[in-house]
Amino acid sequence: MDKILAPIKQRILQFVDYKQIERKNFFGELNVATSNFRGNALYSEVGGDVIAKILSSHPKLNAEWLLTGNGEMLKSEEATELIKTPPRVEIIEPIKVEGRNLMPKVVVVDDEDNDRIPLVSVKAQAGYLEGYEDCNYIEELPTYSLPEMRNGTFRMFQVNGFSMYPTLQDGSYVIGEFVENWEWLSDNRVCVVVTERDGVIVKRVINRAKERGFLYCKSDNRDYKHIKVMLEDVKEIWECKAHISFEFLDPITNYQKIAELEVNVSELQDKIKQLETQLLPEST
Structure with a gap:
């Protein structure tokens, strides 16, 4: 092989x-x-x-x-x-607007000042709620460098569960860029939202921060409920720019469903034509 x-x-x-x-x-x-x-x-x-x-x-x-x-x-x-030389962790004083940080407090860079991307696995996400501003905690996370992920501050989070399936699979990874101002976030973007109540969630966000003071977080999987997150419950938002998956979805199932639907529609059309023929008055 x-x-x-x-x-x-x-x-x-x-x-x-x-x-x-x-x-x-x-x-x-x-x-x-x-x-x-x-x-x-x-x-x-x-x-x-x-x-x-x-x-x-x-x-x-x-x-x-x-x-x-x-x-x-x-x-x-x-x-x-x-690899033996661990990247250094820097504390950056966040810029604040209306009480919210517009940059993360802790960033990770190597000796050449290139950003490194910390990985927050599923097991680490509970600790991340308390340690996202702690340089000692961030320093313990594994870090990576990915192509095209430059000129910004990024975090990698592991996806837990099937609420975003088939867009994202359970156990896959998303790379998110730090959102400086929540009010600027465009609608319908997949984001990692770090919350006090619901923890670390990965959802498709409808932004109502400016008008109504909350984010409407949607699941791509219709079997899972949507979540309304109030701004006071939000700690960080990371807009997803890429994802890594070790599973290749089989498209045959979707194609089969479409084909079956086309057959059903065709059969319905035939039945309608038959009914129309039967209901037409006989010619005299």
């Missing part, structure tokens, strides 16, 4: 064997059953939180190779040295 098409799980096993790590110990640290890496299960998807933990625990492992099969298994010595 071509290495680019080989499953991620296969490359994980390749790395474990290369490092001569006992498989039961390796998967025990990940809290993952070894049966998920045998037989047909080897070709199933692997959770993003598992990948993030592997990369965090093994900084020499090349993320590009793990995810795509491209490049070398291990990073070069130069890249490894950069």
Whole structure:
């Protein structure tokens, strides 16, 4: 099998064997059953939180190779040295307008003043409600650098649940840019809204901040309710600019539904024509 098409799980096993790590110990640290890496299960998807933990625990492992099969298994010595030096955390005095911060208090940059993107996983989101302004907390979060994510302040959040399905899958990641002024936020944008009452939520936002003092947060999945969030309950808003998913949706189901709908409509049209024929008066 071509290495680019080989499953991620296969490359994980390749790395474990290369490092001569006992498989039961390796998967025990990940809290993952070894049966998920045998037989047909080897070709199933692997959770993003598992990948993030592997990369965090093994900084020499090349993320590009793990995810795509491209490049070398291990990073070069130069890249490894950069990883060993943690990015610094800076405290920036926020600009305030009407009592609201127009920039985050804590930003993360490397030695060349390039912004780094902290990752707030599902497990870390409860702590983020208390630590989003704490440089010590932010410093403990893993950070990443992504292409095209420059000239702004960004956070990466892991999606929890299916309220935004199929737009966003459970366990995927969104990269949000800090919203400086909530009143400027355009309608119908997918955002991460950090709230006191509902925690960290990912929703499609209808902005009524200026007119009525709240945000109407919609779920793309119609099985989930919408949420009205008052401004006094909001701590931060991050407008989503990109997302990362390890699941590829199968469009066949949607196509099948459309095809079935077209057939049903065609049958209804035929029945209407038959009824019209039957109801027409007989010619004399």
